[in-house]
Amino acid sequence: MAQSALVLGGGMVGVCTAWHLRERGYDVTLVERGVPGRETSYGNAGLIQREAVEPYPFPHDVLKLAQVALQRGNDVSYRLRDVLAVSPRLAQYWWNSFPSRYQISVAGYEALIRHCLIEHDRMILASGAGNLVARHGWKQIFRTVKGFDEGTAKALALTRRFGVESRILDSMELAREEPALKRTMTGAIYWESPYSVSDPGGLVGRYAASFTAGGGRILKGDARSLRTDGAGWCVDTVDGTVSGEQAVIALGPWSEVVTRMLGYRLPLFVKRGYHRHFGWKGTLNTPMIDAEAGVAMLPMALGLRVTTGAEFALRDAPLSTKQMDGSECLAREMLNLGDPVEATPWLGSRPCTVDMLPLIGQAPSHRGLWFHFGHAHQGFTLGPTTGRLCAELMNGEAPYIDPSPYRPSRFGRAAQA
Incomplete structure (x- = not known):
């Protein structure tokens, strides 16, 4: 039986x-x-990220922490009351992000990530879902020289250590590969192995x-x-x-x-995220993520999906449009967006451990x-x-x-x- x-x-x-x-x-x-x-x-970036061999640590850089605390950027936001409610867990997250402990997490994370394409391929084939999947990677784009230099150094280090495939594009190469970009960017890292999905x-x-x-x-x-x-x-x-x-x-x-x-009293918390689809007539050869600004732009079946970074808030806290409004403004600087498809942004929560x-x-x-x-x-x-x-x-x-x-x-x- x-x-x-x-x-x-x-x-x-x-x-x-x-x-x-x-x-x-x-x-x-x-x-x-x-x-x-x-x-x-449903609400993620729709990427199967073979390059994501390192989880997102809690920042330890003083300047970055100050930027987050003052909510000066668009990549991280928070609701003060909610952060106070989960502060013991965030403190554990910060503690585990120190380099010696973080490398233990990286080892466990990479052991899973290295198999993601093979295991998805089995299920894509079995389910006849190949028409939803593009195997063309995605581009991590940069606004500043500092960000581009740091991102390039990290990409080369990940390639040496874990064998993930990437190609460095300078400003002119990026403009040639993505002519829909209105704003001149400093450059990009083209992560070649990941898949993108038009309908997650x-x-x-x-x-x-x-x-x-x-x-x-x-x-x-x-x-x-x-x-x-x-x-x-x-x-x-x-x-x-x-x-x-x-x-x-x-x-x-x-x-x-x-x-x-x-x-059970497990040390769990959530990072919330938003997206919204927009009509547009342009073409992107691959999805793009501007990590410095905390915005992703991804071609989807419903239109161009624009996403936010992370919001530290309780799972059921009311929706806040601040980050999504910021992401929309940033995306409009780079691409010719039309009207939004949905009346309100989509909101979801990522389940996290410390x-x-x-x-x-x-x-x-x-x-x-x-x-x-x-x-x-x-x-x-x-x-x-x-x-x-x-x-x-x-x-x-x-x-x-x-x-x-x-x-x-x-x-x-x-x-x-």
Whole structure:
């Protein structure tokens, strides 16, 4: 008789976990409150980032900290009341960003990122989603000589250390490759290996359809109803209560709601982000991100998607248009944008841990319960990679990469219910 599992959460991470379990013969029910791929996974930059071998650390540079504190830039914003509420976690994030500790996180992060294209390719092929994916990389563009010089040095270091592919473009080369740019930029780093996706939510939907075509089930339900059921777990859905021998919490920024109900006090927080689509008649040969200004410009099926950097705020705090307005102004300096497609910007939350590594593994205090969340900026990139790892651990297989950096028990008493 097939083993059974419940997967809670229909974003990229949850769908990929369900897909990999079903591939191993599990009877899998994925429980999602809405439509798979329409929450956090819908609102990202749509990049599968092979070059993202280093997670985003908390800044230690005094000038950068001052800029953030005074909210002088567009790349980082915050709500003071919310920052105070999560200050102990942000302090841990800052502590883990010191070089010696940060390099430990980099090692664990890179071990996952290096497999992202291979694992996505398997699922793209299985789901017939090739028409959504372009394999042309993206460009990191720079406004200042200082930023360009620092970015170039970092790119060359990453190439030497990790083998990621990049090409340096000076101002004239960038202008030739991207004639739609109105503003003269100092230069760019062309990251050649990553993929870009024209409909991020649509790609998750294709993966979900592949999962159901293979015999999996997707039901609408409330993850907060998760509870033990004999030796297994059950949850309530619109079609009644469903059970599984094992259960996976893959709820992204909502994971803490369920883990706290079960007695865990994990050091989690969110970074929020916004996007909006605009009509336009230009052409970009690749997506572009202006990291200095905190704005990304990405061709999508709905138009040109303009995104923001990070906002430190509680997940359910009211929407603020400040960063999105700033991103729109910056994008209009560079490209001929038309009117916005949506009436209001989209808002989502990135699920973060204080050591910048996801949680992947069995819950320390509950048999048959698995944690799979905390991917921060790279859930869209890493879903197939960590979905495979989680499924291997659940199935008792030898994992294809060392799972120890991601074990939930690394947080000690906070990971005990």
